[in-house]
Amino acid sequence: MSQQSINIADIRMDYILAALDEETAGSDPFLFFNTWFREAEAAQITEINAMTLATAGADAAPHARIVLLKGLDDRGFVFFTNYDSAKGADIAANPQVALLFFWKELERQVRIEGKIEKIPESDSDTYFQSRPIGSRIGAWASPQSSEIPHRHILETNFAKYENEFSGIEIPRPPHWGGFVVVPNKIEFWQGRSSRMHDRILYTKTTNKDWVRSRLAP
Numbered sequence: 001m002s003q004q005s006i007n008i009a010d011i012r013m014d015y016i017l018a019a020l021d022e023e024t025a026g027s028d029p030f031l032f033f034n035t036w037f038r039e040a041e042a043a044q045i046t047e048i049n050a051m052t053l054a055t056a057g058a059d060a061a062p063h064a065r066i067v068l069l070k071g072l073d074d075r076g077f078v079f080f081t082n083y084d085s086a087k088g089a090d091i092a093a094n095p096q097v098a099l100l101f102f103w104k105e106l107e108r109q110v111r112i113e114g115k116i117e118k119i120p121e122s123d124s125d126t127y128f129q130s131r132p133i134g135s136r137i138g139a140w141a142s143p144q145s146s147e148i149p150h151r152h153i154l155e156t157n158f159a160k161y162e163n164e165f166s167g168i169e170i171p172r173p174p175h176w177g178g179f180v181v182v183p184n185k186i187e188f189w190q191g192r193s194s195r196m197h198d199r200i201l202y203t204k205t206t207n208k209d210w211v212r213s214r215l216a217p
């Protein structure tokens with residue numbers, strides 16, 4: 001390590017941009033998520049839809065990776081992936097997952113926990129056809145999460161499918177599609193000075209109402 005490198009333990013930041021109170025957060029966490037998402041958009045933060053997806057499969061070990069939020073509907077948070085991937089195997093064994101957004105420019109974090117389901121095939125078809133052609137071919141060419149001996153395999157696969165689907169509509173691979181995370185907890189975190197952050201948690205009750213509470217930072 002270089003002698004000039006800064007001491008990691010000395011990296012710290014005081015959060016001063018905003019506060020979060022119950023009145024602002026309101027009673028509907030979906031509506032409030034939309035408000036924060038729009039504010040992140042207005043702040044011109046890049047990749048505001050990048051979120052960490054945490055899963056724990058048959059081995060009960062947590063695994064986390066970034067995926068892109070592609071929709072928010074009445075049920076929850078939608079993303080697309082390869083159903084045969086490592087995350088797909090985790091989800092098949094255990095549908096309880098967590099999502100995490102960190103919009104550092106706004107000193108905000110959103111934590112989401114819930115149960116995941118596949119979206120209807122017709123919705124996956126519609127989204128798949130909206131993707132750029134290269135991404136559609138890529139979904140066929142990449143056996144996501146499988147070990148491959150060399151990058152060359154990907155390029156050979158890509159060329160093979162490019163040729164196979166030349167001049168015809170590229171069908172959605174059966175192993176590729178969307179998931180929706182149906183939340184039972186959504187927590188909004190706003191950084192505040194001296195680590196006295198604001199945390200507003202929404203928990204879904206058995207009769208599907210949201211109950212709001214405040215957590216200590």
Ligand SMILES: Cc1cc2nc3c(=O)[nH]c(=O)nc-3n(C[C@H](O)[C@H](O)[C@H](O)COP(=O)(O)O)c2cc1C
Nearest residue numbers: 050065066067068079080081082085086087088145
């Ligand atoms: C910014 C960013 C966006 C990504 N978006 C997706 C996505 O939407 N879907 C996906 O399957 N993988 C996405 N990935 C790749 C995943 O992080 C991960 O490498 C891949 O899904 C394999 O994960 P798994 O082996 O745990 O299944 C993205 C990665 C980054 C850094």
